[in-house]
Each structure stands twice: as C-alpha cells, then as structure tokens.
Amino acid sequence: MSDDARPRPVTRADVARYAGVSTAVVSYVLNDGPKAVAPLTKERVLDAVRVLGYRPNLAARALSKGQADMLGLLVNDNRNPFFAELCHALDQASADRSKQLLIVNSDRMQVTTSEQIRDLVSRQVSGLIIASVLTAGEQALVETLNIPTVMIGQFGDTDGLAGVGVDFAAGARMGVEHLIEHGYTDIAFIGSAARHDGRERGWREALGAAQLTPGALVHTTFSYEGGYDVGQQLARGDALPRAVLAASDQIATGLLTALRQGGVRVPEDVAIVGFDGTTAVDYVWPRITTVVQPREQMAETAIRALLEPDTVPRYVEFATQLRVRESCGCSVTD
Amino acid sequence: MSDDARPRPVTRADVARYAGVSTAVVSYVLNDGPKAVAPLTKERVLDAVRVLGYRPNLAARALSKGQADMLGLLVNDNRNPFFAELCHALDQASADRSKQLLIVNSDRMQVTTSEQIRDLVSRQVSGLIIASVLTAGEQALVETLNIPTVMIGQFGDTDGLAGVGVDFAAGARMGVEHLIEHGYTDIAFIGSAARHDGRERGWREALGAAQLTPGALVHTTFSYEGGYDVGQQLARGDALPRAVLAASDQIATGLLTALRQGGVRVPEDVAIVGFDGTTAVDYVWPRITTVVQPREQMAETAIRALLEPDTVPRYVEFATQLRVRESCGCSVTD
Incomplete structure (x- = not known):
C-alpha cells in the first residue's frame, strides 16, 4: 500500500x-x-x-504540559544483583517523590552510550541518573545537555557533575581489618583492574597498617564467572590464601562455588569477605560476610540531589557497614 | 520568583x-x-x-519525526534474577532491531500499574512488552491503548493480546520425572498459590502417571525468603521430603540455604530441582538442577511479535529444557 x-x-x-x-x-x-x-x-x-x-497522541500531550514527571536512569547491566537492587531502590525513591523512573541499559553492543543518553533525554525526562562509568567524552555530553544529572556508585568524586557514592577504600579496609581480627595473615584481593577502584588501595592500606605483607593480587571481571575462574585456579593450585577480600559479591559468590566444588572448605580453609551487601549472598551457604553499600540511602540522596539540588552537597560519600555472616569464620545465630 | x-x-x-x-x-x-x-x-x-x-526540546523533535524507535517494558520486579535476565535479553533483542528499550518497574506501592502503562505509552513507545501479571481491568486498558503489545512469561495464553511463554505444566512434569528417575518417591512441591500456575498441575500429573502419591504441597512467596522460610520449617520438623520441585530458582536457592544451615544435606537427604534456569543457581553449591525457560528465544520472539506481527502466531509457547547439575543427585563434570 x-x-x-x-x-x-x-x-x-x-x-x-x-x-x-x-x-x-x-x-x-x-x-x-x-x-x-x-x-x-x-x-x-x-x-x-x-x-x-x-x-x-500522548507525546503531544506531554509537550503541552511541559516537563513530564519522569526521571531517566542509565545502568550498565541490570542483571548484576547490586545494580538490580540499586535500580529498585531508585525506583522506590522516585515513587516517594511522585516521579516515574525510566531505566535504560548501557551495556549493549549495537548502540553507543551517548546515543542512549540522548534518547533518554529526548523522552522529556526532567533529570538523569547515571549508574554506569562514563568516558570523559560521554561525561562532557551529559554536561552539554543542561539537564539535572547525578552520578551514582562511581569510583569517586565526579567533578563537574553531582555524585553519590561510597568510600570504597574505607570499605575495603573495614573488610580486611575484620579478616585480620580473625588472625589471618595471608590475605588476597580479587578485583578488577580499574585504576580508580579504591578497594585495592584499601586492602593494601589495611595490611600495611597491620604490618602484614600483601597476599596475592588477582584481577578478574566483575561477574560470577570472574570469581569462579579464579576459584578454580586456586583450588587446583597449591598456594591457597588463608583469606580473600573480593571486590564484589558476585566475585565472592563465584569464588565460593568454585572452591566448594574443588573440595576446599570455606571458611575453614579459605575465609571470604565480599563487597556490596546484596541480598543474594545471604542465600548461599556459607552465607557471605560483606561490606554493605547503603543503597536505599544512596538512592534517596540521588533523587533529592536531582529535585532539590540546593539541599544536597555536590558530592555525597556514604560510609559502608560490615554485615557479618559465616564465610569469614564467624558463628552467627539468626 | x-x-x-x-x-x-x-x-x-x-x-x-x-x-x-x-x-x-x-x-x-x-x-x-x-x-x-x-x-x-x-x-x-x-x-x-x-x-x-x-x-x-527533544520531545518536539520526537513528535515531528513521528514514532520514535523505542519500545516500553513493564516488569514486576527487576531484582528477581529471572526477570533481570529476561529484561536483559529483551534489551539485546531490541538492539538487534535498532530499537531502544525503556524499562519500568510495576511493583511500586505509590503508583498503579495502569498509570505506569499510560506513562510508558505517553513516551511515544511504538510497542509495549508486559512481563507482569495484569488484572482484567489493566489488560482491558492495554487493549484500549491501540498500541502493539505482547505479554511475556504469563501463566498461559493471553487471549486478546499477543503472548510469548513456556508450557509451565510440561516443564514441571520434566523436573518431577527426573526426580522419579533418581528413584525418589516422596516428592514435594513448593510454589505460589496462584491458581493459573501450571507448575503445580504438572507436578501432580507426573506423580499420577508414575502412580506415586503426591508429597507435601507448600505455598510460599516467589522470593529467596519464601524458599528460606519453608526450608527452615522442614529442617526443624521430622518429615523431610526426599525430593522437592521448587517453582522458581529463587525459592530453590532459599530452600537450599536454609536446609544446609539446618544441617540437612543436599542432595543426600533432600534432592532439589528448581525452575527458570537463571545464571545464579549455577553459582551456589551444590549447583541447582533447574527447568530452563529459553529467555533469549522468548525475548527474540516477543520483539518480532511487536515489529512483524504477521510473521508470529498470536500466542507462542516454548518448550523448557532440564539443566542437570548436582542438587538432584546427579554427578556432573564440568
């Protein structure tokens, strides 16, 4: 036709x-x-x-009403349990302020992140939340768009843009100090090779403060597979560390599974502390002790930074908390 | 001012x-x-x-260009690993067709699902994917909107609207038959009380076909906690079933954790088969045998049903597959 x-x-x-x-x-x-x-x-x-x-024609209606009550969220991979929970907390925090939240994944191969940011903005969102590490060019684009934007869960201060995050180095120190209190001296770190990730630095600082030699430093991907691969190598080798700080709960979970599968006992042979504080690591056995990022507070603050920017400092850094379970060697009754 | x-x-x-x-x-x-x-x-x-x-004013631009290249997805809770993976598969399938995907959660308390559907449509999406169980009224609203819509992962045929799903009853039969092949005769079912969920029926049919008496039938919530609570009760009681079919991987994972914590061995004392085929249950120990919903195929078909409706039947039902791991009692080497 x-x-x-x-x-x-x-x-x-x-x-x-x-x-x-x-x-x-x-x-x-x-x-x-x-x-x-x-x-x-x-x-x-x-x-x-x-x-x-x-x-x-509802778009015409949105236009005639001016700004619609909608915020946009760009997230790297919604399957990662930490980001899934962060998305959900942001959704709830938006709802508390009578805003809708549109979520867009940024890890697809066919579309650039810049295009996805542009698309989100073209939906007449009144604010943008970025839970994905941007390149300098992408960050410059966001600044050009003249739309209220907040970066969440980045590796540190997000100069130029508003940001909400945690002190990764302090969180890692807290996890390592707990392992040291258990009496372990051979403490490895498994994390990503990202240069700005404060967790590796925090691990090193905590060991230095206790005058311990750093254990193995292993770089892997931020995924179940990343932790699983390292665990298989460790289980096959003859140089098991006594304890491990993993840079994410997914890494810790993959590590735990590969070690158990390879006949290594956790925590008796290798103790593990994870990072993120996701719900999922309370549902593996042994349950994983983890450094908790306060995602509800982060989400609430991010939404407030968008809607009432004058009430929130440009960069807000939250402290982490240790959630103690069995994987570190503690006995927990609950 | x-x-x-x-x-x-x-x-x-x-x-x-x-x-x-x-x-x-x-x-x-x-x-x-x-x-x-x-x-x-x-x-x-x-x-x-x-x-x-x-x-x-990008909304004006979208308007002048007519339909924007964007699809909308309504999902019940993006934290559930199965829906997180389904979202991600839909995002990839959309990208394969040069479409963006806007994701909206439907489980918030402050906003009705109808309002969220309306809001999504007002963003000029050219098609709607519903991965959330709708009330009759909500379904009527969707039909009124005159926008291409496909329901995905529902309990069965979605009369009136296009749909993509799996045969839940056949999937459950497959899981139970595998447990029967292991020689177990006391096989319980843990699932939701949803009247239309074919999994409970499939469990009953498989036992009937093998002339076995149905084991315990326990209704709980579709969550880690739901499975965990049941596992704690079972571990404390003196009537452990020999095997369990869980209606979701989250239930299976919570169950496994509570049983292990309570000193019950899996699979030696209780064998478990889950349902969904999420990645996460490959990263618990023992790894959970599960009935896999083919989410990539489902996602690809759903997107095609939106964009080329003439090439896809109104309702497409996929078969499930069993992914065999250790929780059922099998020995797997990989």
Whole structure:
C-alpha cells in the first residue's frame, strides 16, 4: 500500500462524533479528568476509542504540559544483583517523590552510550541518573545537555557533575581489618583492574597498617564467572590464601562455588569477605560476610540531589557497614 | 520568583546568533547530521549551547519525526534474577532491531500499574512488552491503548493480546520425572498459590502417571525468603521430603540455604530441582538442577511479535529444557 492510500489517523473529533459527546468529554475520559464523566458516557467513549482504533497522541500531550514527571536512569547491566537492587531502590525513591523512573541499559553492543543518553533525554525526562562509568567524552555530553544529572556508585568524586557514592577504600579496609581480627595473615584481593577502584588501595592500606605483607593480587571481571575462574585456579593450585577480600559479591559468590566444588572448605580453609551487601549472598551457604553499600540511602540522596539540588552537597560519600555472616569464620545465630 | 519573572527559554536562534552560525548548522551539530559540520564550528556551537544553557526540546523533535524507535517494558520486579535476565535479553533483542528499550518497574506501592502503562505509552513507545501479571481491568486498558503489545512469561495464553511463554505444566512434569528417575518417591512441591500456575498441575500429573502419591504441597512467596522460610520449617520438623520441585530458582536457592544451615544435606537427604534456569543457581553449591525457560528465544520472539506481527502466531509457547547439575543427585563434570 502506498503512503497516499494510508487512511488518515483517527482524531479525537472522530471519537467524539461516534460517541455522541463533545471532544472535551473525550479528553476528560482519556486524561482521568479534570472533570468527572458519568460511567455510561465513559463506557461509550472507551467503546468508540476501541472501535475506531483511536490512539491518543500522548507525546503531544506531554509537550503541552511541559516537563513530564519522569526521571531517566542509565545502568550498565541490570542483571548484576547490586545494580538490580540499586535500580529498585531508585525506583522506590522516585515513587516517594511522585516521579516515574525510566531505566535504560548501557551495556549493549549495537548502540553507543551517548546515543542512549540522548534518547533518554529526548523522552522529556526532567533529570538523569547515571549508574554506569562514563568516558570523559560521554561525561562532557551529559554536561552539554543542561539537564539535572547525578552520578551514582562511581569510583569517586565526579567533578563537574553531582555524585553519590561510597568510600570504597574505607570499605575495603573495614573488610580486611575484620579478616585480620580473625588472625589471618595471608590475605588476597580479587578485583578488577580499574585504576580508580579504591578497594585495592584499601586492602593494601589495611595490611600495611597491620604490618602484614600483601597476599596475592588477582584481577578478574566483575561477574560470577570472574570469581569462579579464579576459584578454580586456586583450588587446583597449591598456594591457597588463608583469606580473600573480593571486590564484589558476585566475585565472592563465584569464588565460593568454585572452591566448594574443588573440595576446599570455606571458611575453614579459605575465609571470604565480599563487597556490596546484596541480598543474594545471604542465600548461599556459607552465607557471605560483606561490606554493605547503603543503597536505599544512596538512592534517596540521588533523587533529592536531582529535585532539590540546593539541599544536597555536590558530592555525597556514604560510609559502608560490615554485615557479618559465616564465610569469614564467624558463628552467627539468626 | 514569580512565573512572569522567569527568563524566557533559550532558543536555537539564540545559540546560532551567539555562535555566529545559521540555525541549520546548530541543528546539524545537535542531531549529528544530516550535513557534516567542521570541527571548529561544532566546538563553537557546543560552547554556545553550554554558555547559554540551551536545552534542545527533544520531545518536539520526537513528535515531528513521528514514532520514535523505542519500545516500553513493564516488569514486576527487576531484582528477581529471572526477570533481570529476561529484561536483559529483551534489551539485546531490541538492539538487534535498532530499537531502544525503556524499562519500568510495576511493583511500586505509590503508583498503579495502569498509570505506569499510560506513562510508558505517553513516551511515544511504538510497542509495549508486559512481563507482569495484569488484572482484567489493566489488560482491558492495554487493549484500549491501540498500541502493539505482547505479554511475556504469563501463566498461559493471553487471549486478546499477543503472548510469548513456556508450557509451565510440561516443564514441571520434566523436573518431577527426573526426580522419579533418581528413584525418589516422596516428592514435594513448593510454589505460589496462584491458581493459573501450571507448575503445580504438572507436578501432580507426573506423580499420577508414575502412580506415586503426591508429597507435601507448600505455598510460599516467589522470593529467596519464601524458599528460606519453608526450608527452615522442614529442617526443624521430622518429615523431610526426599525430593522437592521448587517453582522458581529463587525459592530453590532459599530452600537450599536454609536446609544446609539446618544441617540437612543436599542432595543426600533432600534432592532439589528448581525452575527458570537463571545464571545464579549455577553459582551456589551444590549447583541447582533447574527447568530452563529459553529467555533469549522468548525475548527474540516477543520483539518480532511487536515489529512483524504477521510473521508470529498470536500466542507462542516454548518448550523448557532440564539443566542437570548436582542438587538432584546427579554427578556432573564440568
């Protein structure tokens, strides 16, 4: 069928004529107000909408209303349990402020992150939350867009843009200090090779403060597989560390599974502390002791930084907490 | 500041004047085309955009271009690993077709699902994917919107709307039959009380076909906690079933953890088969044997049902597969 043969779009006036009401009444029904419509009339309008195949041009409506009550979130990979929980906390914090949240993944191969940021903004979001590490160019683009933006869960201060994060180095020190209190002296670190990740530094600092020699330093990917691969190598080798700080709960979980599968006991042979504080590591056995990022507080603060920027410092850094379970060697009763 | 005192919005013409270029050139820079702009000129335009605080009205642009290349996804809770993986697969399948995907959670307390569906549609999405169980009223609303819609992962045929799902009853039968092959006769089912969930029926059918009496039937929530609570009760009681089919991997994981914590061995005392085929249950120990929903195929088909509806039946039901690991009692080497 040629373009010319295409039937013209059904309009609100068509719906009004079919239903025998004014176009204003059609609007009241489709917008849930501002005036009430009698149930039978409403039924007649909805029937006309269905019969005629009318599709209200809601983008035009969003435009006429100006800014819509919607925030946009760019997240690297929604499958990572920490980011899944952070997304969910941001969704709740948005709802608390009567804002919707649109979530977009940034890890797809076919589309650049810049295009995804542009697309999100083109949806008339009134603010942008970035839970994905940006390149300098991407960050410059965001600054150009002149839209309130907050970076969340980055490796540190996000100069130029508002940010909410945790002190990764202090969190890592806390985890290592707990392992030292257990009497372990051979403490390895498994994390990513990211240069700005403070966790590796915190591990080193805590060992230095206790005058211990750093144990093995292993770089891997931030995933279950990343931890699993390292665990398989350790289980096969003859140089098991006595304890490990893993830079994420996913790494810790993969590590635990590979060690158990290889006949290594946790915590009797190797003690493990994870990082993130996800729910999932409370549902493996032994449950994993982990450095908790306060995601509800981070989410609430990020949303506030967007909506009431004057009440929030440009960069907010939260402290972490240790959630003690069995993987470090503690006995827990609950 | 009163409304009248608010400065008027900066326009594209202002940017052009400041940068000393035509408004067309400003458009080329902001739209990445259609004509190329010399790097220095581009720099000057971006500088003007920054200095003046210009924010292109991208919603107007989306409107003038007509339908934007964006699909909307409504999901019940993005933290559930199965839905997180399904979201991710849908995101990839959308990207394969050069479509963006906007994700919205539907489990928030403050906003009704209907409002969230309306909001998604008002973002000019060209299609809607629903991965959340709707009420009859919500489904009627969706039908009224006259936007291509596909339901994914529902309990069965989604009459009236296009749908993609799996045969839950056949999947459950497959899981139970595997447990029966191991020689277990006392096989319990742990699942939700949802009336339309075919998994409970499949469990019953498989036992009936093998002339076995149904074991315990326990209803709980679809969550780690739901499985954990049941596991704690079982571990404390004196009537352990020999084997369990859990209706989701999250339930299976919570169950496994509570049993291990309570000193019950898996699979030696209680064998477990889960349902979903999430990545996470390959990273607990013992790894959980599970009935796999083919999420990549489901996602690909759902996107095709939206974009090329004539090539896809109105309802597509996929078969499940069993992924055999150690929790059922099998020995696996990999």
